[in-house]
Amino acid sequence: MAERIIELRDIKKSYGQVYALGGVNLSVDRGEVVGLIGDNGAGKSTLIKILSGVVRPTSGEILVRDKPVTGWSAARSRDAGIETVFQDRALAVQQTIVRNIFMGRELTGFMGWLKVNKEIEEASRLMREIGFTSKVFTPHSIVGQLSGGERQGVAIARAIYKQAELIILDEPTTALSLTETAKVFHFVRQVRAGGRSILFIGHNIHHVFDIADRFVVMDRGKVALTADRSQIKSAEELINFMEDVAHPGGLPGLHEAGEAEQRVR
Amino acid sequence: MSKTMEPDLESPLGAHGGSARKEWRHPSDHWLRGFVLDNRASLGTLAVFIVMMAVFMAANPTVFTTWYLYSSVLTTLPVALFVVVPLVFVVTCGEIDLSFPATMGFASWVFSLVVQAGYDPFLGIAAALVTGMLLGFLVGSLVVYGGLSSLIATLGMNFLLRGLIQIINEGKSMALTGLADTPAYKIFSSQVFGIPVQIFWAIAFVVLSAMLYNRHRFGAQVKVVGDNPDSAQQMGIDVKRVRVKVFVFVGIGAAIAGTFSVMINFTWWPTAGDGYLLPVLASVFVGGTPTWGGIGTVAGGAIGAVTVSFIQTGVVAAGLSGFYVQFFNGLIIILSLLGHKWNQARYR
Numbered sequence A: 001m002a003e004r005i006i007e008l009r010d011i012k013k014s015y016g017q018v019y020a021l022g023g024v025n026l027s028v029d030r031g032e033v034v035g036l037i038g039d040n041g042a043g044k045s046t047l048i049k050i051l052s053g054v055v056r057p058t059s060g061e062i063l064v065r066d067k068p069v070t071g072w073s074a075a076r077s078r079d080a081g082i083e084t085v086f087q088d089r090a091l092a093v094q095q096t097i098v099r100n101i102f103m104g105r106e107l108t109g110f111m112g113w114l115k116v117n118k119e120i121e122e123a124s125r126l127m128r129e130i131g132f133t134s135k136v137f138t139p140h141s142i143v144g145q146l147s148g149g150e151r152q153g154v155a156i157a158r159a160i161y162k163q164a165e166l167i168i169l170d171e172p173t174t175a176l177s178l179t180e181t182a183k184v185f186h187f188v189r190q191v192r193a194g195g196r197s198i199l200f201i202g203h204n205i206h207h208v209f210d211i212a213d214r215f216v217v218m219d220r221g222k223v224a225l226t227a228d229r230s231q232i233k234s235a236e237e238l239i240n241f242m243e244d245v246a247h248p249g250g251l252p253g254l255h256e257a258g259e260a261e262q263r264v265r
Numbered sequence B: 001m002s003k004t005m006e007p008d009l010e011s012p013l014g015a016h017g018g019s020a021r022k023e024w025r026h027p028s029d030h031w032l033r034g035f036v037l038d039n040r041a042s043l044g045t046l047a048v049f050i051v052m053m054a055v056f057m058a059a060n061p062t063v064f065t066t067w068y069l070y071s072s073v074l075t076t077l078p079v080a081l082f083v084v085v086p087l088v089f090v091v092t093c094g095e096i097d098l099s100f101p102a103t104m105g106f107a108s109w110v111f112s113l114v115v116q117a118g119y120d121p122f123l124g125i126a127a128a129l130v131t132g133m134l135l136g137f138l139v140g141s142l143v144v145y146g147g148l149s150s151l152i153a154t155l156g157m158n159f160l161l162r163g164l165i166q167i168i169n170e171g172k173s174m175a176l177t178g179l180a181d182t183p184a185y186k187i188f189s190s191q192v193f194g195i196p197v198q199i200f201w202a203i204a205f206v207v208l209s210a211m212l213y214n215r216h217r218f219g220a221q222v223k224v225v226g227d228n229p230d231s232a233q234q235m236g237i238d239v240k241r242v243r244v245k246v247f248v249f250v251g252i253g254a255a256i257a258g259t260f261s262v263m264i265n266f267t268w269w270p271t272a273g274d275g276y277l278l279p280v281l282a283s284v285f286v287g288g289t290p291t292w293g294g295i296g297t298v299a300g301g302a303i304g305a306v307t308v309s310f311i312q313t314g315v316v317a318a319g320l321s322g323f324y325v326q327f328f329n330g331l332i333i334i335l336s337l338l339g340h341k342w343n344q345a346r347y348r
Helices: A044-051 A074-079 A097-101 A116-129 A148-161 A178-193 A205-211 A235-246 A259-264 B031-038 B040-059 B067-092 B100-116 B121-145 B150-169 B177-181 B183-189 B198-215 B217-227 B229-234 B239-265 B274-286 B298-317 B324-343
Strands: A004-015 A018-029 A033-038 A059-064 A082-085 A166-170 A197-202 A214-219 A222-228
Touching: A004 A044, A018 A044, A018 A197, A018 A222, A033 A044, A033 A205, A044 A082, A044 A166, A044 A197, A074 A082, A082 A148, A097 A116, A097 A148, A097 B217, A116 A148, A148 A166, A148 A178, A166 A178, A178 A197, A178 A205, A197 A205, A205 A235, A214 A235, A222 A235, B031 B040, B040 B298, B040 B324, B067 B100, B067 B198, B067 B217, B067 B239, B067 B274, B067 B298, B100 B121, B100 B150, B100 B239, B100 B274, B121 B150, B121 B183, B121 B239, B177 B183, B183 B198, B183 B239, B198 B217, B198 B239, B198 B298, B217 B229, B217 B239, B229 B239, B274 B298, B274 B324, B298 B324
Parallel strands: A033 A197, A033 A214, A082 A166, A166 A197
Antiparallel strands: A004 A018, A004 A059, A214 A222
């Protein structure tokens, strides 16, 4: 069995009387792409914040490589190799790809002078690793001149440079066109092929369905469904399931309640 | 569906072998084109300078062959260069510093006091540098940790520090007659083959700063902080510390500039440095550093300073009256800005 990068057990998070998460179980294995789906307010962003250590859970257990971790924090999260890539805030768009990859971790030698050649070599290696082989772009290209999908690629390359084992992609394809989405998928597959894991968070169920090995559907602070790729035949099945979860009584004109849930099981 | 969404990229495995440099060519095939693209802002500034000089020379070719004209520019230009270059860092970092004239006055005042008290000028220079650093740190901390607008806060500090100088000195200047015989003067302010020696120090300063800007962690972090402070913070850069550092750098530059101007004139005035505010700011932006932060050019800023300092001399030498100087100042600034806007890289 593949190594378990991280496991959350019965994680609860409450803000005062309000439960953002009411007992979530989630695990990610090495080399796995987990698709996290859920409506607005389902608790996805709270879960990301807990994974990245920005927010502490009210109760529950966190295991890194099957070992329970106490005092979970942003530093612990980084040590565990978890890196979150946010959609827009991540990159300095007027700088080159090299400068973005090494942002805050410049390769320096004597007295802080940059090792320019070494940085270019390392950036080339990283770009190759995630499948960034377009001849039009080089490590010297300005990030602002790249397309949306390629920018995600730069952010992913940077996460890999930081030795990330699990990369959390927060809505990486939401604002992207089909071709750009395909580029992001290409990068994600390359990262998986390199033995790293990805938690892919998305609104668009079709996107998540196309890329994930396993699906986790969240609803109102709980995991409503965890299913392997092999258990689900089509994206429509997932969509139906989500509609049923959201509207247990069924909506007028829609299929009967519970039907999709039964099919999934 | 997933078949049609398969990306049309080359196989990543096909790109192995060969050194990184060969594999990732510059966007432009030819090195010259790459050089031009990488340095488009500073080359644009150079073009502005060449065109301007050509116009002046066409108006009056004889004056521009006289050495005196260049010699006078070369005496005052270095002083400006020592503040223009650090200001490029500040503007790149997304801030502005209008307090440097007062810092020049303050640091050179300390230098003059030390020299007048009979100490070695080298000690005076050291004291001036420390003063500049402290004032830069003070201004920077006020802006960064006080969370103030750098435009207003540094303007306020400029008045405040200048006012302090005026209150204490009551308008009296200081003559440093003994300076000419000291080794410090020979090293920093004499002439070599008829060329004022301070221009060599200024060029060394520009070159070192350009390397700091392009090839050092400090420059890299300044650019990133000016470009996207949120991202820089997230990646573990101490954004506030970087911001304070650029103000300290301006303090150092202003201290050197102030000291040089006193050494040139053998006299310190309570107004020392005041006249540099607008020309220096104009030089930074004529040089091609945009106002919004994240990018800039040290070489361009230096060429901008050369351009600005030649306007006044050029206008008069070309046979126009002094009344034309301001008009030409404005014309060059506006034309340069238009040129840089047209010349800059375009983003998606």
